[in-house]
Amino acid sequence: MKCPSRIAIDASAARMGGGASRTLELAVTLGELAPQHEYLFVLSPRLAERLTIVPPRSRLVVVPPAFASVAGRLAWQHLLLPSTMARAQADWILSPFNTLPLGPGLRRRTRRAVIVSNIGPFAPEIVGVMRGYQAARNRVLRTITLQSLSAADHVFLLSRTAQELLGSVLQDKPVTYLPMAPPSPRIMNEAEAVELPDALISAPFFVCAGDFFPYKGFEDAVRAVGLLRRSGRAPRLIVCGNPMDASYARSLQDLARREAPGGVVLLKGITQPQALALMRHSVATVMSSRAENTSRVPVEAMALGSPLLSADIPNARASAGDAALYYPPGDHERLAGLMRTVLESPDVSPEMSARGAARLSDLDWMSATRTLLEALDLL
Secondary structure (H helix, E strand, O other), X not given: OOOOOEEEEEOOOOOOHHHHHHHHHHHHHHHHHOOOOXXXXXXXXXXXXXXXXXXXXXXXXXXXXXXXOHHHHHHHHHHOHHHHHHHXXXXXXXXXXXXXXXXXXXXXXXXXXXXXXXOOOOOHHHHOOOOXXXXXXXXXXXXXXXXXXXXXXXEXXXXXXXXXXXXXXXXXXXXXXXOOOOOOHHHHHHHXXXXXXXXXXXXXXXXXXXXXOHHHOHHHHHHHHHXXXXXXXXXXXXXXXXXXXXXXXXXXXXXXXXXXXXXXXXXXXXXXXXXXXXHHHOOEEEEOOOOOOOOHHHHHHHHHOOOEEEEOXXXXXXXXXXXXXXXXXXXXXXXXXXXXXXXXXXXXXHHHHHHHHHHOOOOOOOHHHHXXXXXXXXX
C-alpha cells in the first residue's frame, strides 16, 4: 500500500447523467482500493446531495450557489478553486471531465491528471451537427481542454479514437487508456429492485440510452421501430436521457409521432438503476451514435445480458466486438432487420448474452479506478 497522498478530484462539471454516475462510482471505488489517501471532492450542489459513500478521509467542496451557471462555474473553477486546492496541499489534482483548474494559486509541486471523457469538441461528426448554445459550449470546451492537456502531467483516454483526434496535442505526455468498467454490484442490485410500470414494459420493447444530441442518432431507432410496426409487428421503443439539445429533442418527438405513432416513449430525468432496469427487460439495447468516445451503454448492456444492436463505429467495435449486431449508421432499414432477427429468432438473444459475458470476463466494476491509481503510482 502506497503512503498517503492528498488527492483533489475536480468533478464540478458533473451535474446529471453519465458524469454524475461516474463520479459516484469513482468515490466508491477509491474508498475500496485506496482508503489511505485524503480526498477532496469538488462537486456541484446537486451531485453533493447524492454523494453518500466516500472514502474515510474525505471532505467536500461544493460550487457556491452564486456560481451555479455554466459561465459562473467556469469562472469559479479557474479563478478561485486553485487557491482552495493549494490550501488543501493537494499532491494530485484529477479532473474526470476534460478540464483542469487553470488559474493561479496552485503549488508548484502539485501534479495534475485529466481524463478526456468528451471528444465532442474534436470529432467532426459531432462538431458538424452542433448549433447555437451547444456549438458555443463545444468551442469553449475545446479551448479549455487543450489548455488542460498542455498543463497535465498525465492524460487518461477512453478510446483509440481520442488518441487519433488528440495525438498531435499530447506530444510526449504519459497516456493511459482506461477501460470502461461494468456497473458495480450495488448499482446492479438497485436496478434489479426497480419496479417498472406494467404499462411501460407489457409489450416487447427496445431501449436507447443517452443524452439527446443530434450525433446520438436516435432517429435510426425511431424509424426502424416505425418500419416494424407498419409491417405488422408491434414493438415499442423507449429512449431515456436528458434533452440537452432542446431542438433535437423536439424534432425527435415530431419524428416519433409521424413514423411510429404510439410506439415511442421518451423518458427524461431517470436514474442509472432505472435505465439499467429498462435494459434488463428489453428485447435489446440499441446504440445508434454516429460518433462516440467509449460509451457506457455497450458495457452496461453486456453486463445485464441485454442483446446489443449498434451502429458500426470504431468505438462500438472496440467495446463489444462480436457481442453485438451492427448496422451502418443512418441505415434504419438494416437496423429494423436486426430488430426483427432478435424478435423472431429465439436462439439469438442467449447467444449474444453469452458473448457479452465472455467479453467482460476480464473486467470488474473497479477496473477503471484500479488502472488510474496504478498509472499515478497511488495504489
